[in-house]
Amino acid sequence: xxxxxxxxxxxxxxxxxxxxxxxxxxxxxxxxxxxxxxxxxxxxxxxxxxxxxxxxxxxxxxxxxxxxxxxxxx
Amino acid sequence: xxxxxxxxxxxxxxxxxxxxxxxxxxxxxxxxxxxxxxxxxxxxxxxxxxxxxxxxxxxxxxxxxxxxxxxxxxxxxxxxxxxxxxxxxxxxxxxxxxxxxxxxxxxxxxxxxxxxxxxxxxxxxxxxxxxxxxxxxxxxxxxxxxxxxxxxxxxxxxxxxxxxxxxxxxxxxxxxxxxxxxxxxxxxxxxxxxxxxxxxxxxxxxxxxxxxxxxxxxxxxxxxxxxxxxxxxxxxxxxxxxxxxxxxxxxxxxxxxxxxxxxxxxxxxxxxxxxxxxxxxxxxxxxxxxxxxxxxxxxxxxxxxxxxxxxxxxxxxxxxxxxxxxxxxxxxxxxxxxxxxxxxxxxxxxxxxxxxxxxxxxxxxxxxxxxxxxxxxxxxxxxxxxxxxxxxxxxxxxxxxxxxxxxxxxxxxxxxxxxxxxxxxxxxxxxxxxxxxxxxxxxxxxxxxxxxxxxxxxxxxxxxxxxxxxxxxxxxxxxxxxxxxxxxxxxxxxxxxxxxxxxxxxxxxxxxxxxxxxxxxxxxxxxxxxxxxxxxxxxxxxxxxxxxxxxxxxxxxxxxxxxxxxxxx
Numbered sequence: 141x142x143x144x145x146x147x148x149x150x151x152x153x154x155x156x157x158x159x160x161x162x163x164x165x166x167x168x169x170x171x172x173x174x175x176x177x178x179x180x181x182x183x184x185x186x187x188x189x190x191x192x193x194x195x196x197x198x199x200x201x202x203x204x205x206x207x208x209x210x211x212x213x214x
Numbered sequence: 215x216x217x218x219x220x221x222x223x224x225x226x227x228x229x230x231x232x233x234x235x236x237x238x239x240x241x242x243x244x245x246x247x248x249x250x251x252x253x254x255x256x257x258x259x260x261x262x263x264x265x266x267x268x269x270x271x272x273x274x275x276x277x278x279x280x281x282x283x284x285x286x287x288x289x290x291x292x293x294x295x296x297x298x299x300x301x302x303x304x305x306x307x308x309x310x311x312x313x314x315x316x317x318x319x320x321x322x323x324x325x326x327x328x329x330x331x332x333x334x335x336x337x338x339x340x341x342x343x344x345x346x347x348x349x350x351x352x353x354x355x356x357x358x359x360x361x362x363x364x365x366x367x368x369x370x371x372x373x374x375x376x377x378x379x380x381x382x383x384x385x386x387x388x389x390x391x392x393x394x395x396x397x398x399x400x401x402x403x404x405x406x407x408x409x410x411x412x413x414x415x416x417x418x419x420x421x422x423x424x425x426x427x428x429x430x431x432x433x434x435x436x437x438x439x440x441x442x443x444x445x446x447x448x449x450x451x452x453x454x455x456x457x458x459x460x461x462x463x464x465x466x467x468x469x470x471x472x473x474x475x476x477x478x479x480x481x482x483x484x485x486x487x488x489x490x491x492x493x494x495x496x497x498x499x500x501x502x503x504x505x506x507x508x509x510x511x512x513x514x515x516x517x518x519x520x521x522x523x524x525x526x527x528x529x530x531x532x533x534x535x536x537x538x539x540x541x542x543x544x545x546x547x548x549x550x551x552x553x554x555x556x557x558x559x560x561x562x563x564x565x566x567x568x569x570x571x572x573x574x575x576x577x578x579x580x581x582x583x584x585x586x587x588x589x590x591x592x593x594x595x596x597x598x599x600x601x602x603x604x605x606x607x608x609x610x611x612x613x614x615x616x617x618x619x620x621x622x623x624x625x626x627x628x629x630x631x632x633x634x635x636x637x638x639x640x641x642x643x644x645x646x647x648x649x650x651x652x653x654x655x656x657x658x659x660x661x662x663x664x665x666x667x668x669x670x671x672x673x674x675x676x677x678x679x680x681x682x683x684x685x686x687x688x689x690x691x692x693x694x695x696x697x698x699x700x701x702x703x704x705x706x707x708x709x710x711x712x713x714x715x716x717x718x719x720x721x722x723x724x725x726x727x728x729x730x731x732x733x734x735x736x737x738x739x740x741x742x743x744x745x746x747x748x749x750x751x752x753x754x755x756x757x758x759x760x761x762x763x764x765x766x767x768x769x770x771x772x773x774x775x776x777x778x779x780x781x782x783x
Contacts, residue, residue: 177627177636178643187724194727195651198735206742207773210749210766 239291241267241361243322245283246298248273251409251419253474254327254353255298256402261354264400267361271403278307288318293364295320296349296357299328302612305341305631312344323364327353329434332441333613335377336384337630347378351442352392352424354399375442389442396424396450401458408466412761413673415680417470418462422491423449426477428511430534431547431616432574432608435476449479449487456494463504469680471506478508480519488519492526505529505679507568507672512558513550520561529675530568533558536608537574538591545579546608547615552591559595568601568675570668575605575708576646578620580637582716585645589708592701599698602667603705604657607646610635644720645712652707652734656741661769663741666748667697670760677759689751689759696748703740707733 174180174188242262244255248271255271262269272286278297287295295315297308312324327349331338335348347370349356356375363369370378374390393399408416425439425447439446462468479487495501507530508523520528535555537543543550562569575588588605596603610617610626610633620626620635628634637643656663674693677683710733714723723730752762 175627175634175636175643175647177634178640178647184721184724187727191648191724191727191730192651194731195734198731199655199738202735202738202742203773206746207770209742209746210770213746213749213753 238268239293240270241292242269242294242296242357243272243287243290243292244269244296244298245272245274245278245287247275247278247300249275250472250474251402251404252298253402253419253421255296256404257399258296258353258357259403260400262357262361263403265358267358278304278311284311284314284318287315288320291320292322294357294361295322295324296353297324297326299326299331299338302330303632305330305338309342309344312342316344323347323360325349325357325360329438330612333434333437335386337612339377339379339384341630347376350375350377351389351438354393355390392424392439392442392444392448394444394448396448397454401461404462404466408468411470411673411676412669412764413677413682413758415470415676415682416467417472418466418468419472419474420455420458420462421450421475422452422455422473422487423447423475423477423479428477428549429547429615430536431545431619432536432577432611432614434611434613437613447477447479449482452487452491452494455491456498456500459495459504460498460500463500469504470676471504473506473508475509477514478510480508480510480514480523488522492522495526501526505676507531509534511550512555515558515561517561520565524565524567527679528567529679530570530672531562532570532572533562534572535559535595536572537577537588538594539584539587541579541581541584542574542577542588545577545616546574555591556594563600566675568672570672571595571601571604573603573605574608575649576607576637576642578608578610578616578625578635578637580642580646581639582642582712585642585712586709589705589712593705596701597698597705599694599696599701601671602664602697603701604664604668605653605708606657607650609633641715641720645715648711648715648730649708652711652737653704656704656737661765661772663700663745663748666745666762666765667693667700669765670748670752670762671697673761677761683759684755687755687759692751693748693760696744696751700741700744703737703744707737 174185180188242258244259246252246255248255252271252273259269259271270290270292272283272290274280274283276282297312299305299308308326315324323346324344325347326338326342326345331348332350335350338348339345347360349360352375356373359373360370360376363373367380370376370380371385371387374387376387378385402420404418409418411417425445426433426435427446429436436446459468459471462471482488495504505527508528509532512533512535536546536548538552538555540552543552559569559571573588573592575585592603592605595601608616610620612630612633617626617633625635626633627636637646659665670693674683674689683689711730714729714733748760748762749766752758752760752766757763
């Protein structure tokens with residue numbers, strides 16, 4: 141689980157369905173560390189973290205849909 | 215060279231972890247990734263055994279922290295345990311593995327080898343405190359001598375190419391000379407059972423040479439072989455290589471040989487190696503029976519050499535293309551032009567080989583313009599679906615010229631294990647970071663779309679070559695179409711994202727994440743659609759037509775586990 145305050149704040153604001161946010165919470169790989177040499181301030185870091193969460197929510201939703209489609213083929 | 219008969223070998227003094235006197239203590243246990251046959255470890259194994267030593271291999275294909283690896287090492291007490299650290303970024307895993315082994319009572323001498331330990335032994339010894347030494351450069355003879363003196367630390371300074379700590383001081387012994395004649399080395403140790411491709415063709419990895427005479431700035435190969443002196447690339451004789459191929463074909467039915475050479479000897483002094491290799495294949499009657507894949511530079515080949523290789527069984531080729539713009543090729547010191555890259559790929563297309571290519575979308579000289587050139591280059595070579603394009607950011611490996619330069623310029627970032635660097639434009643850094651977010655699954659997962667397409671593309675060629683493919687079924691056209699679509703989608707995503715970042719800047723984009731989300735969503739939806747289509751193509755007929763059944767079964771299991779039950783209907 142991440143301990144990045146910006147990411148945790150973004151997670152708390154997550155409006156995705158509860159089960160999906162729970163999946164995300166369990167995964168510490170969800171956040172690729174933002175390279176420090178981007179020299180982001182706290183606000184920018186938080187926005188990057190929110191973007192990463194948005195990405196992962198959508199990626200997981202697509203993955204779920206794909207597995208359902210493949211499940212019908214198998 | 216030190217030779218040690220079994221009589222000369224010192225009595226086994228090392229207490230075993232299990233302390234079970236019934237378990238014989240090995241001389242050497244080697245541990246490392248072995249997915250494609252770890253030829254380095256297997257050569258050391260063969261060398262030690264040929265000198266009367268007992269040596270075994272623990273493959274760590276499931277990762278070095280796999281509990282099975284720990285148990286295998288604990289169960290096979292050895293005087294020396296050698297760890298093959300191929301990837302710099304896996305150093306932490308080895309640190310934890312060694313610590314766990316010590317906790318379990320393993321008191322063997324721990325040593326490590328590979329490019330990273332060889333080039334930066336002081337860093338590796340610091341990062342992995344349970345290591346007793348580092349075997350630098352070519353390991354065969356170093357291991358043998360270390361074995362004879364392992365219980366006499368006062369004599370370790372006599373062992374060429376060994377690095378170790380003594381009384382808190384780092385000792386780097388002078389490098390020992392490399393073998394001048396590779397033909398004197400014993401044949402590699404192979405597993406009892408042959409290996410097979412995912413469509414059931416027996417295959418083996420093999421080497422025709424060691425080293426590379428070129429000096430790409432991001433590559434460790436030259437540094438690895440240059441320090442001990444001697445030839446930068448040493449060749450086995452073509453006859454010895456083909457003898458080994460013939461033996462593997464006869465005894466194990468091997469039909470596919472994957473040459474793991476750093477730079478396959480297409481171009482050699484006098485250009486005599488390749489014709490002799492072909493002549494030997496003809497003399498052994500192997501032409502048409504066995505096939506091979508090589509890795510080489512784009513400027514190694516020409517129409518004449520490629521035609522000759524194809525005639526003698528070449529079906530797949532790996533090029534380290536690395537860049538599609540002059541700035542990138544220059545900083546990477548590739549010593550080739552964009553035009554040469556294009557011409558060689560065109561040749562490969564003419565001969566319809568399965569192509570795989572390394573490509574660095576980002577390098578230390580990258581600008582928005584050069585990245586745009588790279589994308590256009592990828593479109594030119596991959597827009598027709600001939601091969602699945604892949605791309606990454608150049609990493610500054612330890613001991614390379616580019617790492618040194620980045621350090622001098624104050625641009626080297628990251629950690630010792632995971633070095634990185636800042637690009638010249640901070641906005642481009644942000645772009646690179648988002649590219650990594652969008653494409654990490656596609657490009658870098660062992661079962662991502664790129665790997666699946668690559669595997670299918672290779673198997674399609676190999677199946678046709680060995681007569682496994684149903685001649686009435688054309689898989690090539692639909693597969694090429696899927697690859698074309700996958701390439702086009704990815705390149706469009708790269709382009710669209712580049713334009714967004716360049717026009718709006720990251721700050722504005724992060725204010726309005728919807729644009730970024732739509733773009734990434736389009737990419738992932740297309741990838742999912744293509745993956746389903748690829749799965750259908752593979753599973754038609756009798757199934758596994760492109761060798762993807764096992765890959766997909768494993769992938770689906772993993773993804774289902776990852777998504778976990780709350781999400782499933």
